[in-house]
Amino acid sequence: ILTAVLAALAMVLILFVIPVPFVVSSPGPTINVLASNEQGVPVFTVEGTNPETGEPVQEDEPQSSPYEAPAKPGQGQLTVSESGTPDNRLNFAQLIAAYMDPHSEIVDYELKYPEGTTREQNNEAQLAMMRNSQTTSQVAALEYLGWDVPATVTIEGAVQGSNADGIVEQGDILRAITTPDGTRHDVTDASTPFSLMRTVPAGSQMTLTVERNGETRELSFDSVAASATESGSKLGIYLSVQPALPVTISFNLDGIGGPSAGMMFSLAIIDRMTPGDMTGNNAIAGTGTMSYDGQVGAIGGIQQKLWGAHRDGAQWFLAPSTNCSEVV
Helix, strand or coil, rough: CCHHHHHHHHHHHHHHHHHHCCEEEEEHHHHHHHHEEECCCCCCCEEEEECCCECCCCCCCCCCCCCCCCCCCEEEEEEEEECCCCCCCCCCHHHHHHHHHHCCCCEHHHHHCCCCCCCCHHHHHHHHHHHHHHHHHHHCCCCCCCCCCCEEEEEECCCCCCCCCCCCCCCCCCEEHHHHHCCCCEECEEEEHHHHHHHCCCCCCCEEEECCCCCCEEEEEEECCCCCCCCCCCEEEEEEEEECCCCEEECCCCCCCCCHHHHHHHHHHHCCCCCCCCCCCCCCCEEEEECCCCECCCCCCCCHHHHHHCCCCCCEECHHHHHHHCCC
């Protein structure tokens, strides 16, 4: 009897207590970005526009209340639920269940969370990416609609090993970029550094005009190769952007992180701020990152998001072209 009890306890430990080095991604909820959350609060609101036209109000006009567009069919942003995170490690029983579920994906823990990653670090990173996706989606949508969105672009440092390493400094304000043909491109908005570099081959000598401690400096170095899915090259620096938005767009989403909502946020803003229904009375789901210059980027977990869209009755799914092989 004692042996049987000990064996049972050992089995319980193996199945339900001892963590396994894997992470499981499975279909998460669909968020209708044109609707309201469970508390009745709109997923996003736009303030500072004329409710009739969607145009910014003039300074001498009374400020409008948040622009409430009429109810529209679902335009969904897909999410992925993840089990096996640093604060909720996966057990063997959950791993078996995931293995039996064709809609889930199992990956090695270290690929998702490098050694030493804490729950706080993971949550902070996810929320930072979500905040960035909200900013890029606003800038991209408003510029698409023809509005000027001035911005201050600041260098936060160089990518380790890039040609900018040791040349740029954190806090440098980027004022202009001069391409190898001698053309100076003033940086007065967020999209210019990104759209410009998509046209410049890797290894091109770039000259950055920066403001450092109140003084103007010229910094020159060669660009580096972009990823296999991107055109042009990269400066090899980290940038932060402070846009001066002509309207106030507020998002009301809790407990959701990551960068993959950018495209659907941009589309929702455009739909909200233009007459008519952009969905054509269809339930449209989608996912993808959004850059300041309006480019859609690849995301992870797209197969799980496709299953979530199918489960929730979406009629169409918008996917980044660089994810096409996984979509198929």
